[in-house]
Amino acid sequence: MIAEKTRLAITGAEAVAHAMRQINPDVVAAYPITPQTPIVENFAKFVADGIVDTEMIPVESEHSAMSAVVGAAAAGARAMTATSANGLALMHEIVYIAASTRLPIVMPVVNRALSGPINIHCDHSDTMAERDSGWIQLFAENAQEAYDLTIIALKLAEHESVLLPVMVNQDGFIISHGVEPVEILPDDVVRNFIGEKKPRYSLLDVENPVTYGPLDLYDYYFEHKRQQVEAMENVFEVFPKVVEEFAEISGRKYNFIEPYRLEDAEHVMVALGSTNGTIKDVVDELRAEGKKVGLLKIWMYRPFPKAEIQRELYGRKTVVVLDRSMSFGAEAPLYAEVKSALYEAPAKPLMGSFIYGLGGREILPEHIRSAFEMAVAGELVVDDQKYLGLRE
């Protein structure tokens, strides 16, 4: 049954703070100043007002934030933190440990540029630096999705055949500080959806002692890495069930990817995050002009939903991939992976790589239109990285 909803005009950061309030984690450890996000600021108010039961630990760095969350999660607690940009970079070492220790931590990330030069605005370079860390990575298009995906992430992370941490990404400032309508589910509906956490291997369970984070040299390290691969594979089984259950309580449907006007599309754009909304409007305009264009939005970036992407992109004339980060000296992350997914395509589409929006540079409908127009005109060059909205 779809629950009655409360509709609020709030920022993406506030929306996620509400999701955390409803999750009511046992522990939240966070670094309380820049580059922390208003997610933690808002959540700290819920703690101060006694609205949640959370043990809030203000720590001296993000490295410590993730370390405290790892310890709490190993003890069996539902533990969360949030961060952004250089804060995520400072956590990097422990981000890997959280994943390899198989701790179901959910971390909202407000995507912002990594310095230098110093920049506080949106791009995806922070989260892309963690793409091989073993975390599940979800990307929200708007504040509503940031809220929904945080709740979905918790259930996915804690599923016994997954037990992996999840990053829920939202675009810095554009979503985190932009006010939009968000439907908040009733607290009890969210509580029932996520259920009680039943840790299988709690450090506090002294009857059944376990060891976390031991020395693991050439004897077993490799086998443990192989198990992480298996857990990621299991996400493909579990995620569809979780989002189906979420649709039952919310009426909102999620998946690995969101196809938009793809039925007969010959030219398809692929993107992550908030720009997808703008692309949808441009697709509508170009459709009205008779151009067969469409969008493939990526909700889940890790694990990379290759089969779904192949299913949607096989048979298209052109594929345009937008990246909000770069891999210096190599192809941009999303482009490289979409291109790799199409290696076995019976008829390979013409492909184009477009970098946009680094350090918060604005992405305008006309930029998106120009990339589509190059695709329609057959002007894409597979090995030529192009830039949208860049002065050259």
Added chain:
Amino acid sequence: MLKTKGKFLEVRWHARAGQGAKSAAQILAEAALDHGKYAQAFPEYGAERSGAPMRAFNKIGEEFIRSHSPVLTPDVVVVLDDTLIGSAPVSNGTDEESVLIVNTTRSPEWIREKTGFRGKICTLRATDIALEEIGRGMPNTVMLGALIKVTGAIPLEAVENRIKSTLGKKLPEKVVEGNLKALRRGYEEVCCVG
């Protein structure tokens, strides 16, 4: 309601940090949502220091607003501080159909000469009104009232209710009352030419 260039009403606020433009944009979005419309409000973030020029934006429409592109061709430009006239690019992206609302004691002719703005120019003494009604020269609610009058985007009551519930949570009743009077005087006292 004011005729808009695109699918939504797009507003750009120019102010100095600390004058409440961000809050005004947020209250407008909340009130629009309460009234059954869809809205976005987003400020521009830079080096944050009190008194620095800043901008905030609104989009208001009948349908869910998917686009997250910036407001480049505003239907309405609201200026909370006339010392920005001549320095901030308030006319950028505007045309004969756009409306400029300025908190000033100066004449519309002076504003037109300084900005080259080609559309309708509306003025009011928002800082004076704020001083009289709130006891502080905080012009945001006065300018919000003026914006509602000029655009007809939503009824004034929707904004009044929102001010009561939002400001009522954190400010004394007297200050809330002052803001409501300031809002209404902005609505009533704004004058437009062109």
